[in-house]
Amino acid sequence: MRLAPRARKAVLTVHLVAAGAWIGIDVLVAVLVGVGLGGGSDAVRGLALRALAEFVVTPMLVSALVCLGSGLLLGLATKWGLVRYWWVAVKLVLNVLLCVLIVVALRPGMADVGAAGVATEAGRLPATDISFLVFPPAVSLTLLAVATVLSVYKPGGRVxxxxxxxxxxxxxxxxxxxxxxxxxxxxxxxx
Ligand code: HEM
Structure with a gap:
């Protein structure tokens, strides 16, 4: 099956918007983590942590899944294939890995982050250590940058x-x- 040129452009547009949204949400996460763990008043730090716990994970997962779905379609229905070129195969692995990390590592910790936000706003010390929060945006932004570079340069290496x-x-x-x-x-x- 091959996508007609107009259909390919439509799917590619969805893919780029999803990838861009995902990267944007990761930047927002980095900002909220920086504010939540950094200096500033208790009220601001607590608000940042509560916003992180409430609003971020679902849109991040949705954009990651749309990126994955549109990427799968682009791979399967264009000359690129899914595992024909290393740059596509590596992106597939990165995208799946990041989706799994969002579900099994990030989402379960959000209840603790929300509770830490409430405690911080009330001027108390959080009951749990939430310093792990520095890793999700660092790992995700690094891997998404790698995926973007692979997409743009499409380095050789054909499977x-x-x-x-x-x-x-x-x-x-x-x-x-x-x-x-x-x-x-x-x-x-x-x-
Ligand atoms: C990990 C996150 C991903 C990011 C940030 C990303 C980013 C991009 C970007 C920026 C392009 C446009 C490149 C250009 O036209 O020069 C692109 C195209 C493409 N992506 Fe992704 N992508 C991701 C995941 C995936 C996945 C999981 C697949 C397939 C399994 C995939 C398959 C493709 C294909 C085949 C194209 C070329 C489409 C065409 O020109 O017909 N991508 N991607």
Missing amino acids: RRRSQGAPRGAGRSAAPDMRRTLSEARPTFVA
């Missing part, structure tokens, strides 16, 4: 299928009969 008789570089040819030959061939991994 290529080549038949034994096919000439080198034949995989790059647009000839449909050659592509059929390649898809039937045994996979070989080329750096």
